[in-house]
Amino acid sequence: MSAIKALSSAPPLERQTLGDQVYAHIRKLLISGRLAPGDKLSLRSVADVMGVSMMPVREAVSRLVADHALEVTPNRALRVPEMKRRQFQDLALIRAEIEGLAAASAALNRTAAQLGTIAATEQRFRLLSRTTNPDLVEAVECNQAFHFAVYEASGLPDLVEIIGGLWLKVGPVINLDLRENPERLATGSAAPLHAEALAAITSGDAERARKVIAADIRGAADFILSRNRLPD
Amino acid sequence: MSAIKALSSAPPLERQTLGDQVYAHIRKLLISGRLAPGDKLSLRSVADVMGVSMMPVREAVSRLVADHALEVTPNRALRVPEMKRRQFQDLALIRAEIEGLAAASAALNRTAAQLGTIAATEQRFRLLSRTTNPDLVEAVECNQAFHFAVYEASGLPDLVEIIGGLWLKVGPVINLDLRENPERLATGSAAPLHAEALAAITSGDAERARKVIAADIRGAADFILSRNRLPD
DNA sequence: TGCCGTGATCTGTGATCACAGTTATCGTCG
DNA sequence: CGACGATAACTGTGATCACAGATCACGGCA
Numbered sequence: 001m002s003a004i005k006a007l008s009s010a011p012p013l014e015r016q017t018l019g020d021q022v023y024a025h026i027r028k029l030l031i032s033g034r035l036a037p038g039d040k041l042s043l044r045s046v047a048d049v050m051g052v053s054m055m056p057v058r059e060a061v062s063r064l065v066a067d068h069a070l071e072v073t074p075n076r077a078l079r080v081p082e083m084k085r086r087q088f089q090d091l092a093l094i095r096a097e098i099e100g101l102a103a104a105s106a107a108l109n110r111t112a113a114q115l116g117t118i119a120a121t122e123q124r125f126r127l128l129s130r131t132t133n134p135d136l137v138e139a140v141e142c143n144q145a146f147h148f149a150v151y152e153a154s155g156l157p158d159l160v161e162i163i164g165g166l167w168l169k170v171g172p173v174i175n176l177d178l179r180e181n182p183e184r185l186a187t188g189s190a191a192p193l194h195a196e197a198l199a200a201i202t203s204g205d206a207e208r209a210r211k212v213i214a215a216d217i218r219g220a221a222d223f224i225l226s227r228n229r230l231p232d
Numbered sequence: 233m234s235a236i237k238a239l240s241s242a243p244p245l246e247r248q249t250l251g252d253q254v255y256a257h258i259r260k261l262l263i264s265g266r267l268a269p270g271d272k273l274s275l276r277s278v279a280d281v282m283g284v285s286m287m288p289v290r291e292a293v294s295r296l297v298a299d300h301a302l303e304v305t306p307n308r309a310l311r312v313p314e315m316k317r318r319q320f321q322d323l324a325l326i327r328a329e330i331e332g333l334a335a336a337s338a339a340l341n342r343t344a345a346q347l348g349t350i351a352a353t354e355q356r357f358r359l360l361s362r363t364t365n366p367d368l369v370e371a372v373e374c375n376q377a378f379h380f381a382v383y384e385a386s387g388l389p390d391l392v393e394i395i396g397g398l399w400l401k402v403g404p405v406i407n408l409d410l411r412e413n414p415e416r417l418a419t420g421s422a423a424p425l426h427a428e429a430l431a432a433i434t435s436g437d438a439e440r441a442r443k444v445i446a447a448d449i450r451g452a453a454d455f456i457l458s459r460n461r462l463p464d
Numbered sequence: 465t466g467c468c469g470t471g472a473t474c475t476g477t478g479a480t481c482a483c484a485g486t487t488a489t490c491g492t493c494g
Numbered sequence: 495c496g497a498c499g500a501t502a503a504c505t506g507t508g509a510t511c512a513c514a515g516a517t518c519a520c521g522g523c524a
Contacts, residue, residue, distance in 0.1 A: 015306060017477065019294070043506065053479050058506085059294050062251070066295040068393075074247060075486060076506045090388050097333050098394075101326075156322050158401070161300075162330075162394055169390070249507065275476065285509050290476085307516055308476045467524080475516070486505070493498080 018052050019059035025050065026060060030069055030080070031167055032140055033175020040079045041070070069168040083173050085230040092221035095166050096214035099147070102163060103197060103213035104206035105154035114153035115202060121146040122198045129191040139185050140175050146194055150201065150213065177224045189219050250284050251291035257282065258292060262301055262312070263399055264372055265407020272311045273302070301400040315405050317462040324453035327398050328446035331379070334395060335429060335445035336438035337386035346385035347434060353378040354430045361423040371417050372407050378426055382433065382445065409456045421451050 026046070029035045047057045061078065064070040071081045083091075110118070125142040128134050144167070151160045178184060193216040200209035224230075258278070261267045279289045293310065296302040303313045315323075342350070357374040360366050376399070383392045410416060425448040432441035456462075 019477080042504080044504080054506095055478050055480095059290070059477090061506095062291050062294055063298040066298060072506070077486085078506080087390065091390055094333070094388060094391050094394075098330060101329050156326060158300075158319070158323055158398075159326050162326075162397070165394070166390075251507080274474080276474085286476095287508050287510095291507090293476095304476070308474095309516085310476080465524105467522105469522090471518105471520085473516105473518080476514100478511105478513085480509105480511080482509080483507085484505100485507105486503105488503075489501085491500090494496095 017059075018056035022046070022050060022052065022056045023060035023063055026064060027069070027168065030064075031144065031171035031175075032137065033172055033179060035080050035172060036176045037080050037082045037172050040077060042078060064168075067165050067168055069165075080172055082231060083170070084232040085225070085228075086232060088170070088173060088221065088230055089225065091166065091170055092217060095163075095170070095221075096217045098159070098166070099151065099163055099217060100210040100214040102151040102154040102156065102159050103201070104210040105156055105159070106150050107201045107204050107206040107209040109155040110153035110201055114149070118146070118149045118153060118198055118201060121149045122194050125194055126191050129185050134182070134185055136179055136182055136185075140178060143190065147213075150197065150209075153201070173230070174220065174224065177227060177229065180229075181223075181227065184220075184223055188223065190216060193219070249291075250288035254278070254282060254284065254288045255292035255295055258296060259301070259400065262296075263376065263403035263407075264369065265404055265411060267312050267404060268408050269312050269314045269404050272309060274310060296400075299397050299400055301397075312404055314463060315402070316464040317457070317460075318464060320402070320405060320453065320462055321457065323398065323402055324449060327395075327402070327453075328449045330391070330398070331383065331395055331449060332442040332446040334383040334386040334388065334391050335433070336442040337388055337391070338382050339433045339436050339438040339441040341387040342385035342433060346381070350378070350381045350385060350430055350433060353381045354426050357426055358423050361417050366414070366417055368411055368414055368417075372410060375422065379445075382429065382441075385433070405462070406452065406456065409459060409461065412461075413455075413459065416452075416455055420455065422448060425451070 026035070035041075041061075043054050043057050043061065046061075047054045050057070061070060065072055068081065070078060072078050106114075106118075121142065125139075125146050128139055128142055148160070148163075151163055154160065193212055197209055197212040197216070200206075200212055258267070267273075273293075275286050275289050275293065278293075279286045282289070293302060297304055300313065302310060304310050338346075338350075353374065357371075357378050360371055360374055380392070380395075383395050386392065425444055429441055429444040429448070432438075432444055
């Protein structure tokens with residue numbers, strides 16, 4: 001019995017099916033913007049380059065289609081959806097509210113360890129944004145890491161998952177834009193806003209955290225909308 | 233050319249794959265509570281009763297698992313997840329905020345036709361809640377119809393989709409409870425709150441609409457939590 | 465009587481084949 | 495030389511088969 005009890009100490013082993021791995025792979029490509037709106041995919045080609053059969057790809061793609069991260073056209077073509085200008089505006093509004101809620105909850109519920117993670121990612125982002133020639137891929141990941149460090153600290157996993165779905169939709173647009181306008185990283189207001197968010201969460205000021213994160217999202221969205229690369 | 237132009241007038245024909253139909257079927261069973269938490273499913277049995285192969289069921293189930301509307305246990309069993317008490321509380325908080333946002337947006341953006349739909353569903357629900365022996369299945373559908381009539385009127389389809397995902401999670405719990413406590417329909421405060429929400433949306437009072445819908449959600453959640461049928 | 469090994473059975477996962485519909489390519493006709 | 499039409503290649507969808515792992519029931523050992 002003691003032996004059994006010993007073995008049951010760390011049993012949360014989670015099985016990773018091939019479908020899960022393919023899903024995670026494509027998802028990362030989308031959020032980081034390496035798959036741009038309009039890009040076309042095919043089950044067989046993806047299966048080929050990933051060295052698996054078509055089945056796991058089908059499973060992963062069906063999930064991404066359900067998230068509207070991919071779409072299958074009436075002609076049975078598979079592609080990254082083009083985001084209309086209006087939809088991007090709406091998503092910014094929704095994200096400001098939902099991610100603001102997560103930030104407010106984080107200010108109230110964060111643990112000390114989570115606060116440390118937030119501070120670390122904030123510092124990384126701040127230092128990177130001051131660099132003269134920043135690595136864009138790393139900057140994108142830094143920004144994402146900071147935001148999700150905040151959201152994870154909310155203690156609301158269901159909310160984090162919803163936000164993840166939103167990022168999956170806007171990721172291709174945001175990161176494609178950042179790649180074309182690298183100066184936004186330095187001239188934009190992201191870094192000081194992140195610092196203020198960290199301060200608000202540290203002091204437990206929920207409403208301030210909510211407003212700052214919402215402002216960060218609106219700022220990025222307004223910048224992209226001003227560049228007007230979106231159809232409609 | 234004129235013939236082609238004529239044909240392209242109404243081409244938004246949407247193909248319904250078998251997978252889509254299976255997904256819609258299971259989804260309806262979940263939201264209406266006919267599949268209760270803990271219920272077990274199997275790909276082959278579902279495929280059998282629906283008269284299709286296993287493939288469309290796999291496609292549908294993989295989507296529902298991605299939504300956390302179903303879960304596949306480490307033992308490769310497929311079942312409706314049990315909702316923990318804490319998670320249900322968190323979901324109520326999230327829903328109050330998100331669905332409140334949708335209601336507020338509906339107060340500002342609803343069309344006249346949408347307002348009519350909201351009023352019609354409100355009346356249906358009000359009459360039904362006064363019935364001495366109401367049909368519970370119909371009551372559940374009425375409540376759902378009213379809420380989503382409001383949310384559709386927000387003009388934010390992405391937000392409606394998020395809310396749909398939330399209802400998919402809480403549906404089994406809420407409707408299972410309503411089935412066991414039918415008196416909630418008459419004694420609860422749902423009907424007057426719905427009426428007040430309709431009034432707020434009619435007059436364009438966004439903040440009042442937000443608060444009323446949030447109160448409706450919290451009221452139902454508190455009732456269920458007081459019954460304490462949830463684990464943990 | 466209580467416990468554990470062992471087989472049959474059922475599970476989701478992955479691969480392979482078949483098919484209808486679309487797209488792209490190229491040869492041919494006007 | 496340009497436009498049309500047929501054919502070949504490719505698309506997602508669905509069905510069927512194969513397999514490893516897990517559950518369950520039965521039976522034998524202690």
